[in-house]
Amino acid sequence: MLIMLHSSLVNKASSKRVPYGLMFHHFHGGIHRADGAGSLSQNNLDVLLEHAGINNILTPNDWISAFLADELSPSHRCLTFDDGLKSQIDVALPVLQKYGLKAFWFICSAPYHDEYPQLDLFRKFRYQHFDTIEDYYHEFFGRFGGVSIQSNESFKSWYKMMSATYPFYSKNDLIYRYIRDVLLSPSEYTELVETMIRSHGLSVTDLATNLWLTESDLRSLHEEGHMLGLHSDNHPTCLSKLDELHQRNQYSKNAAFIQTLSGQPISMAHPCNSYNKTTLSILAELGVKIGFRSNMTQLNYINSYYNNLQCPRADAVNILRHNCQS
Numbered sequence: 001m002l003i004m005l006h007s008s009l010v011n012k013a014s015s016k017r018v019p020y021g022l023m024f025h026h027f028h029g030g031i032h033r034a035d036g037a038g039s040l041s042q043n044n045l046d047v048l049l050e051h052a053g054i055n056n057i058l059t060p061n062d063w064i065s066a067f068l069a070d071e072l073s074p075s076h077r078c079l080t081f082d083d084g085l086k087s088q089i090d091v092a093l094p095v096l097q098k099y100g101l102k103a104f105w106f107i108c109s110a111p112y113h114d115e116y117p118q119l120d121l122f123r124k125f126r127y128q129h130f131d132t133i134e135d136y137y138h139e140f141f142g143r144f145g146g147v148s149i150q151s152n153e154s155f156k157s158w159y160k161m162m163s164a165t166y167p168f169y170s171k172n173d174l175i176y177r178y179i180r181d182v183l184l185s186p187s188e189y190t191e192l193v194e195t196m197i198r199s200h201g202l203s204v205t206d207l208a209t210n211l212w213l214t215e216s217d218l219r220s221l222h223e224e225g226h227m228l229g230l231h232s233d234n235h236p237t238c239l240s241k242l243d244e245l246h247q248r249n250q251y252s253k254n255a256a257f258i259q260t261l262s263g264q265p266i267s268m269a270h271p272c273n274s275y276n277k278t279t280l281s282i283l284a285e286l287g288v289k290i291g292f293r294s295n296m297t298q299l300n301y302i303n304s305y306y307n308n309l310q311c312p313r314a315d316a317v318n319i320l321r322h323n324c325q326s
């Protein structure tokens with residue numbers, strides 16, 4: 001029955017006349033530096049919550065119940081925090097507590113068995129250890145061997161699709177992601193960035209300090225009534241490219257970890273919006289009832305197939321830039 005529920009939800013999502021989740025990642029304040037790539041302050045979060053309407057924001061359990069009963073209204077929102085970052089509880093949690101709001105927290109398990117997910121680790125390196133992101137791109141593109149991909153036809157169509165879906169990315173942001181996700185293999189990308197990290201006199205362990213929530217932080221969130229959900233084991237940027245065995249490994253490891261903290265996980269968000277039919281089947285087998293995408297478009301959406309695992313979300317950074325300018 002779940003498969004067919006809300007088949008029209010994402011079809012209408014681009015019009016934003018549908019309920020959707022608000023997606024949060026990075027925050028700055030205190031020891032957490034602003035990173036110039038859309039990190040939010042406490043004040044930004046306040047503005048965003050008021051824009052959504054505090055009374056429209058449902059708790060995770062209420063959101064799931066209303067979704068499954070087809071009782072969400074277009075103005076309903078839920079709050080979702082991805083990647084389990086320390087800045088989220090240091091900066092954002094006090095604001096949630098002020099309003100008595102509860103959120104979904106989508107957690108990768110790798111940091112808790114000392115295999116740090118690269119995505120946020122490398123992001124911290126490029127935004128916090130260079131004067132500007134353009135300085136990072138200059139070094140990265142140079143080490144890659146120069147960029148001559150802009151006249152490439154497959155790059156042009158990929159660029160058109162991505163810039164429409166993620167309008168807040170600059171041209172170099174997208175060229176970087178094209179090199180990372182399309183041109184390089186995961187191991188080639190890792191090798192290239194780790195070489196850069198070492199050449200700046202840093203180590204992966206240095207970068208991991210104060211980046212992720214501790215297990216104790218996660219237990220506290222659960223005890224306060226927040227919901228912990230899945231986000232893969234180590235956050236591959238292209239999970240859909242993995243075969244079934246490796247996809248299953250990503251989510252079963254992740255589910256086993258969340259289970260030890262808060263019981264059977266029933267929610268998830270797709271890392272980098274990357275999934276396919278195999279992913280959705282695995283998540284359903286694991287008992288996940290609700291899954292979130294990372295945009296409001298139909299990019300990669302699989303029609304009439306586990307629609308409950310493909311709920312739309314709007315990036316809070318994008319909303320702030322376009323609807324909350326004061």
Ligand SMILES: [Zn+2]
Binds near residue numbers: 231
């Ligand atoms: Zn993520």
